[in-house]
Amino acid sequence: MAGNPSSPHEEGRRVRTMLEDARTRIARLLEVQGDDVIFTSGATEANALAILGYVRATRKRAGSDTPGRNNLHVLYLPSAHASIVENAKRLALEGVTVEPLPIKDSRVDVALLAEMIRPETVLVAMEAVCGETGVVWNTREVGEVLRKARTSDRPAIVLHVDASQAPLTEKITRDHFGAGTLVLDASKVSDVRSLGVLIAHRTIPLESLYGGGGQERGLRPGTENPEGAARFAAALESVVRSRAAFRKKSGKIRKLLAERILKDIPNVFVQEGKEQVPNILNVALVGRDTDYLVALLDEAGFAVSTKSACETDSEEGSRAVFVLTGDAERARATLRVSWGPGFSARAAARFVRALVRETAFIDKGSSE
Secondary structure (H helix, E strand, O other), rough: OOOOOOOOHHHHHHHHHHHHHHHHHHHHOOOHHHHEEEEEOOHHHHHHHHHHHHHHHHHHHHOOOOOOOOOEEEEEOOOOOHHHHHHHHHHOOOEEEEEEEEEEEEEHHHHHHHHHHOOOOEEEEEEOOOOOOEEEHHHHHHHHHHHHHHOOOOOOEEEEEEOOOOOOOOOHHHHHHHHOOEEEEHHHHOOOOOOOEEEOOOOOOOOOOOOOOOOOOHHOOOOOOOHHHHHHHHHHHHHHHHHHHHHHHHHHHHHHHHHHHHHOOOEEEEEEOOEEEOEEEEEEEEEOOOOHHHHHHHHHHHHHHHHOOOHHOOOOOOHHHHHHHOOOHHOEEEEEEEEOOOOOOHEEEEEEEEHHHHHHHHHHHHHO
């Protein structure tokens, strides 16, 4: 039985050492202090702690006599993961003024963003990489706008970045994203589930989402997972070492997939941005039941999806694709293909053959 890292006995001290070693290793990779690393149950909780925890703490610190205390302003990326969008909406229910970030050509429109910033603006929340489309967002440009907007009579506007989808192909230091707070998820780089990290310096006020023990700076009560943290740290170190080779290999695979799909399947569109990670390909097979297509491809041995797993119950199609394209038909007919280091060009060729075959099967059924 594993010890509790909060316990004073020998087994507790052993796993505490394991936990703190993992914290240090992760901090080194992200070029932050070890104390900045807060372990959570995953990216969803980390995003909630960063968004709700920061705004609530800021409101409390401001005091009842401070002008604008009850009219704080938050901006969020409307195509982001549900744990960003839904927590922004929750703030709106608490009296915070919440607005979506302006988007133009798959980028945050930083010129318009500069005009939207108010004296009450305290937080901007967005992703580094869209998990559905693979679009790489211009977080550094957003961060620069926020820095320029800072004045002497108010605190800095915090840029919160969910970088869960970034480690396989992108640099993951906090400065690279221009972020104040940053989130990573172990499941995106390893077989570890229910574990993530929020990167936040102690100077950024945060309020815990619930009561309990004093773990993780008193911000995330509950027994930590030292073994999982150690595996998470090792996985991050591995992907950092292999990132350049994986990017090169994935770029060739994505090019192959896109060319074959556009050539062999009619009425299909590729959803992508000006900057794109090479290991995610999102296509719209307009007029087809892509949920059925996912099932057919699963039988053929390929695991793909139509949209974020956290929104599979939605009947509105892909929110991320609709924000990117403005096309409801494309948003309802998406297919998301992603892969990791073990995926080969040969496997990609087999996948394309299966996709062409199963799409033709659906098209034939529709025409009969």
